[in-house]
Amino acid sequence: MSKHHVTTTINGDPVEYLCEVEQTLLDVLRDDLLMTGSKEGCASGDCGACSVTIDGRLVCSCLVLGVEAEGRRIETIEGMAKGDALHPLQQKFLDHAALQCGVCTPGFLVAAKSLLERNPNPTETEARYWLAGNLCRCTGYDKIIRAVLDAAAEMRRS
Amino acid sequence: MRYEAPETVDKAVALLASMGRKARVLAGGTDLLVQLRAGVVEPEMMIDIKKIAELRSIAREAGGFRIGAAVAGAEIREHADLRKAWPGICEAANLIGSTQIQGRASMGGNLCNASPAADSVPALIAAGAKVTVVGPAGRREVPVESIATGPGKTSLADGEFVVSFLLPPRPAHASDAYLRFIPRTEMDIAVVGAGVNVTLDAKGVVSAARVSLGAVAPTALVVEDAAKALIGTKGEAAALDALAKAASAACRPIDDKRGTKEFRIQVAGVIARRTAAKALERARKV
Numbered sequence: 001m002s003k004h005h006v007t008t009t010i011n012g013d014p015v016e017y018l019c020e021v022e023q024t025l026l027d028v029l030r031d032d033l034l035m036t037g038s039k040e041g042c043a044s045g046d047c048g049a050c051s052v053t054i055d056g057r058l059v060c061s062c063l064v065l066g067v068e069a070e071g072r073r074i075e076t077i078e079g080m081a082k083g084d085a086l087h088p089l090q091q092k093f094l095d096h097a098a099l100q101c102g103v104c105t106p107g108f109l110v111a112a113k114s115l116l117e118r119n120p121n122p123t124e125t126e127a128r129y130w131l132a133g134n135l136c137r138c139t140g141y142d143k144i145i146r147a148v149l150d151a152a153a154e155m156r157r158s
Numbered sequence: 159m160r161y162e163a164p165e166t167v168d169k170a171v172a173l174l175a176s177m178g179r180k181a182r183v184l185a186g187g188t189d190l191l192v193q194l195r196a197g198v199v200e201p202e203m204m205i206d207i208k209k210i211a212e213l214r215s216i217a218r219e220a221g222g223f224r225i226g227a228a229v230a231g232a233e234i235r236e237h238a239d240l241r242k243a244w245p246g247i248c249e250a251a252n253l254i255g256s257t258q259i260q261g262r263a264s265m266g267g268n269l270c271n272a273s274p275a276a277d278s279v280p281a282l283i284a285a286g287a288k289v290t291v292v293g294p295a296g297r298r299e300v301p302v303e304s305i306a307t308g309p310g311k312t313s314l315a316d317g318e319f320v321v322s323f324l325l326p327p328r329p330a331h332a333s334d335a336y337l338r339f340i341p342r343t344e345m346d347i348a349v350v351g352a353g354v355n356v357t358l359d360a361k362g363v364v365s366a367a368r369v370s371l372g373a374v375a376p377t378a379l380v381v382e383d384a385a386k387a388l389i390g391t392k393g394e395a396a397a398l399d400a401l402a403k404a405a406s407a408a409c410r411p412i413d414d415k416r417g418t419k420e421f422r423i424q425v426a427g428v429i430a431r432r433t434a435a436k437a438l439e440r441a442r443k444v
Contacts, residue, residue, distance in 0.1 A: 004161060021161040021204060024191065044192045046345075048258055057232060059261040063191045065184075067161045068206065111257065132344040133256020 008069040010035070011079025019066035026050045028066035029076060037077035037106045041135065048134035051107040051114075052076045058114040060133075077106035080113065088158075089113055089151040098147035100138035108134045112148045120156055124149060163206040167292055167321060170207055174317045175294045177203050183319045185213075185228040186262035188255060189271045212321060213266070216240060221327030227266025227289075227320040235260070244325055245440060246334030246353055246433075250281035253338060256345060266320045272306040275348040275373040279306065281336040283370035283378055284353030287325050293318030303370070306377040331358035333440035337433040338372070339425050341416065348373040349417040350425045352405070352433040356388065358441050364388045369401065369434070374409040374426050381408045384430060393438040398431045405430035 003018040010033070019028050026043075029035045029052075041047035043062045050061040053075040061076075080087045089112050092098070099105045108131065115122055115130045122130065127148050128141070136144060164170045174181055182201040184190055185208065193199045207213050213226040216237050223240055234240060234251045241248045254263045254277050265278045269289070282289075282302040289302050294317045302323070305312050314320070334355040340346035351372035359365045369384035387400035406427035411419050 021159040022194075043195060045188055045255065045259055048256065051258055054261075057230070057261040058258050060258045063187050063259075063262060065161065065187070065191070065204070065206075067163075068208075070163075114257075129344060130257050133258045 004067045004070075006067060006070050008072055008074060010074045011076060017066070021065060021067055023066040024062050025052070025064040025066050025069055025074070026061040028069075029061060035076055035078050038110075039103050039106060041103065041107075046133075046135070047104070047107070048111060048131075049104050049107040051110040051134065053110065053114055056114075056117075058111055075110070077110055080109060087113065088154050089116070089148065092147040092151040092154070093144070096143045096147035096150065098139060098143040104134060104136040104138075108136065108144055112151070115148070116152050116155060120152060122149070122152060159201060160203045161206065162203060163209045165209045165211075167210055167212060170205055170210060170319070171292055171294060171317065173203070173205050174319065177205075178316055181205050183207055183270075185264045185267045186230060186259075187267075188259050188263040189267060207319065219324065222325045225265065225323045225325070227269075227322055228264045231255075231260040231263050231265075232257075234265070242444075243328045244285060244334060246336045246355065246437065247278065247281045247285055247287075247325070250278045250336035250351075250353065253277040253336070253348075265323060269302065269305055270312055270314065270320055272308070272310050272312050272377075273347075274306075274309055274376055274378065275351065276306075276378070277336065277338060277348060277351055277372065279378045280351050280353035280370035280372040281334065282323060282353070283380055284334055284336075284355040284368045285325055286355065286368055287323045289323055290321040291318050292321050297321070299324070303378065303380055308376045329357055331360070331362075331441050331444060332356065332366075333437055333444055335433045335436035335440060337429050337436065339429050347416065350374055350422055350429050351378075352426070352430045354430070354433045354437040356393075356434070356437045356441050358438075362392050362442060364391055364393060364397075364438075367434075369405065369430060371405060371408065371426055371430065374411040374422050376410075379408050381405055381430075383408065384434075388434060393434065398434060401434055402427035402431040 039049035041049035181203040213228040338348040338351035357366040367385040367388040383404035391397035411422035
């Protein structure tokens with residue numbers, strides 16, 4: 001079976017790869033491009049650990065084929081910090097201890113970033129609904145929500 | 159497995175015709191890719207229809223709206239004119255899965271996956287929406303309620319796929335609503351779903367109504383008796399009581415982990431009543 005040649009943009013960089021049709025975008029990111037920040041939790045779109053954005057739209061990369069990335073603009077957790085400078089959301093997750101095992105964290109960060117790009121001043125309810133597709137089995141969510149709202153406040157100030 | 163992303167409906171039809179049942183149509187993929195991974199489907203070709211402009215656009219047509227079958231839920235939510243004219247359809251489409259799922263899942267997929275609990279289907283049926291189907295024999299336009307024939311089964315012939323939905327023009331004082339019951343507040347599948355669409359005359363009397371229920375029968379139901387209970391009234395308590403009774407009477411549900419038959423029958427009346435009240439309240443304001 002011949003592989004598909006895909007030309008895309010990931011975190012602002014032009015990227016080319018070869019993939020099988022069966023490979024999801026998550027498979028390509030993790031196994032071929034060695035970008036292992038996006039996690040596979042459920043592989044069925046329920047947990048959000050594989051969240052990325054495609055052309056600015058938040059999606060589960062486990063429910064996207066690698067071939068569908070052709071010509072699109074992908075953003076992953078790897079593009080969030082600028083060198084050693086953490087994104088405000090990342091810093092607030094540390095400050096609020098909004099993670100324990102950390103497997104869900106990249107997905108939460110990517111999803112929260114997508115929320116704040118659309119709504120810089122979300123209510124707690126809006127944040128909770130937006131993040132309802134991201135599961136965390138450690139924190140009980142409260143610290144995550146506090147971190148997101150605190151990051152939103154800081155980003156509005158700066 | 160091969161992957162094709164045709165840019166025209168004709169090319170997609172030709173590909174489907176050449177592959178028959180060995181091909182699957184890919185829109186948002188939120189059901190299909192899960193089935194693929196589970197080995198439930200093993201197609202030889204994926205035909206991605208998202209590069210066909212007609213399937214990805216929302217446009218005004220004949221005083222109503224035409225919505226491409228592959229338009230994602232998030233795009234429906236963000237369309238201000240559509241949300242104003244058809245709030246019930248938009249709220250139904252926006253109940254399909256999480257924010258991430260909303261970024262991909264389409265009403266075409268929701269319809270063709272043919273789950274009895276599909277949220278957008280009762281809302282589309284209540285709206286009187288038509289669906290355009292294309293296949294080797296050309297195009298045909300049919301009511302939404304004619305597509306699903308049972309859980310996971312549709313009336314689409316080999317080589318056919320859904321192109322778009324057409325919502326009719328909105329007269330004055332008309333609106334819709336969709337509500338569902340789930341055991342928690344997010345991320346679950348309807349135990350009962352209800353779509354109600356109403357039109358009022360200048361005096362606030364219901365002149366037209368459609369009521370559809372999901373998750374209480376093998377396919378979404380059109381409940382004519384519930385609509386009749388509203389027509390000619392102003393939606394007073396007695397009319398809503400009669401609507402609730404008719405909704406419960408129409409149910410042919412199953413027992414499952416989300417609810418018993420008895421529970422579904424009772425909740426169908428409650429949810430239909432609340433949905434009708436919401437649709438009426440909206441219609442009085444437009």
